[in-house]
Amino acid sequence: MSADEKQKSHQRILKAASRLFRERGIETTSVADVMKAAGLTHGGFYRHFDSKEALVAAAFSHAVDEVVSEVEATPAGPERDAARDLYVARYLSTEHLDGRGEGCPLAAMGAEIVRLGGAAEAEASDAVERMARLLTADDRGTSDKGVATMALLLGTITLARLAKSRELSDTILDAGKRGTALLDQRW
Numbered sequence: 001m002s003a004d005e006k007q008k009s010h011q012r013i014l015k016a017a018s019r020l021f022r023e024r025g026i027e028t029t030s031v032a033d034v035m036k037a038a039g040l041t042h043g044g045f046y047r048h049f050d051s052k053e054a055l056v057a058a059a060f061s062h063a064v065d066e067v068v069s070e071v072e073a074t075p076a077g078p079e080r081d082a083a084r085d086l087y088v089a090r091y092l093s094t095e096h097l098d099g100r101g102e103g104c105p106l107a108a109m110g111a112e113i114v115r116l117g118g119a120a121e122a123e124a125s126d127a128v129e130r131m132a133r134l135l136t137a138d139d140r141g142t143s144d145k146g147v148a149t150m151a152l153l154l155g156t157i158t159l160a161r162l163a164k165s166r167e168l169s170d171t172i173l174d175a176g177k178r179g180t181a182l183l184d185q186r187w
Contacts, residue, residue: 009038009048012038012039013034013035013040013045013049014058014062015038016035016037016038017029017034017055017056018059018060018105019037019102020033020034020037020101021056021059021060021063021105021108021109022100022101022102022103022105022109025112026113026116031045031052053119053120054119056116056119056120057118057120057122060105060113060120060123060124060127061123064105064106064123064130064131066102067104067105068087068131068134070083071087072134084135088135088149088180091104091157092156092173092176092180093173094169097160097161097169100161103157104153105127106128106131107153107157107158128150131150132146132147132149134146135150144187145183145187148183148187149180152176152179152183156172156175156176157176160173160176
């Protein structure tokens with residue numbers, strides 16, 4: 001296998017793992033499940049990762065990049081503010097609610113990662129700071145407002161996913177939208 005082919009396989013594994021871990025959970029997704037979803041054999045896993053824990057950390061980082069890199073790449077100023085507003089609107093949408101495999105890795109995997117510890121927990125801690133900075137209007141670093149906004153987003157999507165009816169989920173999402181608007185007005 002050439003270095004280019006190995007890199008492409010590695011990226012397919014990360015993409016499959018980040019989606020499956022967010023959809024099904026870390027504990028219930030096996031390495032064999034990930035490799036099958038990536039279109040590769042189980043035996044090739046250890047050419048890419050030392051352990052499932054290493055895969056979890058890398059897949060989590062990959063997932064964070066997927067969901068925040070677009071906003072981070074937007075120039076500071078009004079363009080960044082608009083990108084940030086769009087990020088929040090997408091976060092509090094029914095598409096995010098229903099599409100957890102493509103959504104926020106903190107919301108989908110956070111509780112499991114805390115129990116895992118190690119490299120995955122370190123990646124999650126870095127993601128908390130990264131997302132809090134992203135949600136801070138002045139882009140100078142992690143602020144109370146960025147942390148408060150992130151807490152509101154995570155709490156809203158988690159509660160909406162726990163709701164037994166679409167009506168209650170929609171009510172929770174709407175409350176989260178009003179909450180973020182209040183944060184913007186009062187901070």
